[in-house]
Amino acid sequence: MSDAILSVRDLTVSIGPHQVCAGLDLDLAPGGRLAILGRNGAGKSTLLATLAGLRDADAGEIRLAGQTYAAHGLQAAARLRGWLGQERGDPFASTVLETVMTGRHPHLGRWSWESGADAEIARAALAATGLAGMETREVQTLSGGERQRAAIATLLAQQPRLYLLDEPLAHLDLNHQIATLDLLARRARDEQVALALVLHEPNFALRFCDQALLLFGDGTHVAGPAREVIDAATLSRLYGHPLRRVDAPGHDQPVFVPE
Amino acid sequence: MPARRRALLVLALLAVLGAASLAVALMAGSIALPPGEVFAALLGADTPARPIVLELRLPRALAGFACGGLLALAGALMQVLLRNPLADPYVLGISGGAGVGALLAMLLGLAGIGVAGLSFVGALAAMLLVFGLAHGDGSWTQTRLLLTGVVVAAGCGAVVALILTVAPEQKIHGMLFWLMGDLSQVAGIAAPLAALAAALAIALPFARELNLLARGAEQALALGVAVPTLRRLVYFVAALATAAAVTTAGSIGFVGLIVPHLVRLAIGNDQRLLLPAAALAGGSLLVLADTLARTVVAPVQLPVGVLTALIGVPVFLYLLSRSAKR
Secondary structure, eight states: OTTOSEEEEEEEEEETTEEEEEEEEEEEOTTOEEEEEEOTTSSHHHHHHHHTTSSOOSEEEEEETTBOHHHHOHHHHHHHEEEEOSOOOOSSOOBHHHHHHGGGGGGSOTTOOOOHHHHHHHHHHHHHTTOTTOTTSBGGGSOHHHHHHHHHHHHHHHOOSEEEEESTTTTOOHHHHHHHHHHHHHHHHHHOOEEEEEOSOHHHHHHHOSEEEEEOSSSOEEEEEHHHHOOHHHHHHHHTSOEEEEOOTTOSSOEEEEO | OHHHHHHHHHHHHHHHHHHHHHHHHHHOSSSOOOHHHHHHHHTTOOOTTHHIIIIIIHHHHHHHHHHHHHHHHHHHHHHHHTTOTTOOTTTTSHHHHHHHHHHHHHHTTOOTHHHHHHHHHHHHHHHHHHHHHHHTTSOOOHHHHHHHHHHHHHHHHHHHHHHHHHSOHHHHHHHHHHHHOOSTTOOOSHHHHHHHHHHHHHHGGGHHHHHHHHHOHHHHHHTTOOHHHHHHHHHHHHHHHHHHHHHHHOOOOSHHHHHHHHHHHHHOSOHHHHHHHHHHHHHHHHHHHHHHHTTTTTTSOOOHHHHHHHHHHHHHHHHHHHHHHO
16 A cells, blocks of 8 residues: 555564564554554554654564655654653653643754744644643643643644554543543544554454554464454453453444453 | 743843853952952953953853853753753762862872863763763663763772872862862863853754653654764763863862752753753852852852852752742
């Protein structure tokens, strides 16, 4: 697929002796939504960081909007893809607005300061994540969930075309989990951005994503349309715990519950 | 844009503070001079005050300003590099290496440029040793860098203690003054002033990238910052700034740790403003402290490092309690 935002060919990733995936092929088109599922330690974060160009793959090719990361350069790549890591830590005090404004960095020249337009983009991102009115709060005083949403707002302010999110729902309550996934799905539909999300809830993967990548932790993987690859047997093997499929009347989407 | 205008305003105010501190340093001393005489001497009039102003006070004040600025700038950079608010220019052993060099020179009977030269060699040796060891396997974590620096600093401290033990009595006084920081033996002012200008000129273009680095290396990399290159640059700029300062005036404590925090508490943590503001504030603080050091119990001169702490601690505690209430 030549118009894919992210295309991966024959990718092999490992952490020391532990293989995360081998021979992985993947295409993520504008508006595409990929869920990455797997057990703790299966290498989901490592794979996502590799897809983001933050660490080198062992073999294979990753193209972002048709070019490799090396060909893009760091700043041009940062205008195209955003990455949400798991780590939240600010050793120095900073306001919420300043934090979110850091997402504008790749769009600014070396000597330019954030303009009023940049501030507007940051404020809109805060409003989208339900943090309107918190602009002047110290980021160190936020709760874990608010901090997570501020990090997502930073990513929105970056305005990339590819969002790579490592556990975007961490620390969020149920209400904000759904709101965040709704927000991201809306961006994918309305602005044709592509999403890749590391998730721990297969039902969310089914509800919000059209593709799924299951990492089994032994170097094998299954990738394909979410509705085809997510079934009770595969999930039971994936998590090492039996899951049962439940079809609720009136819902076209099945639900998987642990036994 | 308001943020930029505010930054320029803050820097203009601090520049006025710096000029005022220099003016005080030129007027105050064992012979107090009125502003008119200082001006006349600066403008070239051949008055009796001329040698006092131009040959004694001006070089010392300018050297003090440069050293204070260098230390505060190096401290701010180290705090970002190590992502640790407790970091200061000396945490990575650069002043320790300089101390070993300077004390060895004094032990050998050298003075002035000899002490400065050997202390610079010591600082460079410590800088390269820490960099080489911390960089060993290519991964360059803050913890590894910090631990390497702390251990090298401790080793240098032991060597300094050893030299102090075996040194003849009449040399101990000069050695202690060097270790506490002393501006009375300044060998040249061109080098520290040039070092301050160069360090600012190299660091400022990367100030916004430093903002991102302070928030985390991976996040900075994802936003387009060339993290490994930037870290190396910051390390060497901070290390060379520290080396230039301690070579000029000994290991003056406190300025490099507290001034960046002082400035941060007052104006926030944007490195684009913080770095130049810390340099101006550090320079002003050191000039004022040195002026006090040579006047409060004149004709006896106190080590300036004692005064920087005595001025800085109450100011810092006041700002800290004020920001806690906010």
